[in-house]
Amino acid sequence: MTVRTRFAPSPTGYLHLGGARTALFSWAYARHFGGTFILRIEDTDLERSTPEAVQAIIDGMQWLCLNHDEGPFYQMQRMDRYREVVAQMLAGGTAYHCYCTPEEVEAMRERQRAAGEKPRYDGTWRPEPGKTLPTIPEGRKPVVRFRNPLDGEVTWNDVVKGEITIANKELDDLIIARSDGTPTYNFCVAVDDWDMRITHVIRGDDHVNNTPRQINILKALGAPLPEYGHVPMILGADGEKLSKRHGAVSVMEYPAQGYLPEAMLNYLARLGWSHGDEEIFSVQQFCEWFNLDHLSKSPAQFNPEKLAWLNNHYIKLADNGRLAELAMPVLEREGAAFEGAPPLAEVIGLMKERANTINELAGAAMLFYRQPQPDDALVAQHITDAIKPALAQFAAQCGTVEWSKPALSALMKEVLGAHKLKMPQLAMPLRLIITGQLQTPAIDAVLALFSREVVLARLQKFVG
Template sequence: MDNVRVRIAPSPTGYLHVGTAHTALFNWLFAKHNNGKFILRIEDTDIQRSSKEYEENILEGLTWLGLYWDEGPYYQTQRLDLYRKYAEELLKIGAAYYCYCTPEELEQRRKEALAQKRPPKYDRKCLYLSDEEIAKYEREGRKPVIRLLVPEGKTVFNDIIRGEIEFDNEDIGDFVIMKSDGIPTYNFAVVVDDYTMGITHVIRGEDHISNTPKQLFIYNALNWTPPEFAHLPLLLGPDRSKLSKRHGVTSVTEYKKMGYLPEALVNYLALLGWTPEENKEIYTIEELIELFDLRRVTKNPGIFDITKLEWINTQHIRRLSVEKLAELTLPFLEEVEWFNRNNFDKNYYLKVVSILQERLKTLSQIREYGDYFFLDKLNYDLETVKKVCKSPDIHIYLEKIKEEWSKIPNSEFSAQNLENILRNLAETHQIPTKNLVHPIRVALTNKTVGPGLYELAEILGKERVIKRLEEFIECLKEL
């Protein structure tokens, strides 16, 4: 494993997909585990569909995940002369040839082959063109492509994950390596790039298995030593079809916006198709690097389950220090209009984060679970109020609670004192404690569930608590 060099080569024709991130992660872990290099290459030869926006999204997503590259990004559009150089070398040694067939002619011959139940591969019509025929096509203004001459026989290669894989060359046919506009095709550009960049291991999705023999033809024709290949299992949706938008969010940066931690997404993606020896599910980045082994990658597809990702995210959130969690959640609060940044109290916020940490599944839920800590006024949900305040006398008991809690000095407005007073009052009036706790929770938070009532009341502080009890009692009287 000396001088390991691997790469990720996304095309900027869309946002960074979790499937691409999964492949990037396995390459990155393999490189880090073996003290190798991780190279980033942007395959931007699809000029019409490529965009700067997509490229920036790819770079942002990889950076957010912590998959920092050691070299690059390299761009294929800046390497066109290199592809032309090796294409001409293949022409020179007779391993490739010009093809002048038009798309219409090719389509017609494809239909004829299918009708005759023959494989619809190229029929080598242009392999032995005479000088006169070439001159005629040139006069017609035809711009040729370059095709590789596929050798006879079989192609066998060893896949690190899947073992020996064999292809019959007869089924492949001479394929285009350079288009008529001078742009290389995927399989040709990949080989030239991987060879000239010194890539030792090509780790990619199993959908590329069928490309491997074509690439090996090119390696062999140029007398180059090919890298080792490892084809990863694909990511599927819960219905076991290829992961797509209909299964939900597939863009890596959308998970960032939704409040997922990068270390949680990395942890989850690493476990899709890879089984570490240790019997656990939560890993740090350092642990993943230490344990990663391509030989423990399975052939079975990984099922992307957002519920499992959410659970892993929850575990990573619980591992954060309160200070770090406060730092990460604050930007999500700042996005909502009711949050007043000018009145921000850091110590108060640390208390809020501390009490909510066990409940957060994503960072963005700070807005949903903690809004009542920052709102000046709660707009009570009347259906919820009716549900928890069925006793016609409840406002009387809430009045008594308000009066007793009002007597507590600010310095002694603690969870323990609040609980003692409420329990004593419930005992005095022979009322189940829960009959008071639930209405008070709604009064203070406008929610039926949440962290401990007395603890959250202590954080809210005496002034807010008394004010909300007064407003809630008025709401009950109106009902």
């Protein structure tokens, strides 16, 4: 059997973290077995589906590099197929026309609630042997309902939750086609999974109630059943359902904030799945390890601090040229001046050790791309008359010293020895003069990235 999985989002909003994790698990399972991963856009909700949401889903998948093998398929482009199957079911007696109005169905349910019964469609128009159906109201267009079994149970062995059983009497005859002929969600999903030969459905556990309905439809169609796995939702640190108050929940907010896709993939993989104590692993390793046996039955909690830690790890590993390309738009928005400044990739290499995001990295790199404006109080504190002779000697010898980190480090030590100073007494004034701030990487490395001319010009403003 060739494994065939699918990710089937509804384009009613952005691609959220829970959806991205579902897509990752489905994609990785297909990759693990050399199978096929399908992208399907379930866009039959015409009132809420938008082209912008479709694009946001595709953009999110592309950013995460979760490339699909087939698709994207759009349900709205498959209407003829759905109508064909509805007609077959009507002819075969597994579906029937129902002429109840929505108001009549609601009144029916109100009576059931008042009687302490579970509200459900009561089968008014369901054909049964010996049953006389009501007179068809003139001019009323019917819906099509699925003839759900009245007895027995639906049981499946959920690969995450274990065996689940739902009694058929809990399921009423759901509408599979509206009065205007448009098909409904559960029907479309069942037909699509059948036509696309889906073998494994991995999705959020908010779909558990849909599964018995889809299984019954597939059985009525004589279609093979996929295996189902329902993954618990992602919660915020407070144990509540993840929402905007916990931070960004749209996947595409994360590249804008400076996160790398490999960090996000690594983080999402560990939300509800484990491989021993492994915390950091590549996508390739994940695909090699991933199976459905180690998916957690408990909800995962989103931890932004852990995501930031992982992002820092991947920033440190990333190519400096790639990081520079990602950071450049941020620097440009901040008004960075690049003329005469050091190459951005070299600056990134120096600054990336402590950055948790590309935005933080770009912010730190700005010290090389703006004129320093040291605070007057800090200048008075650190650039004293006692230290100016040492600064003057350093400036004088900067004109001839080899312009490299080792040579500049040796020059600083020579000046410190000549003036009987400790390193901070010289390093702090140099940081203020050259960068305008007290916190930087090692000052010899910073000086080496600036040109000799820039360093001398800035020193001259303070030591004459």
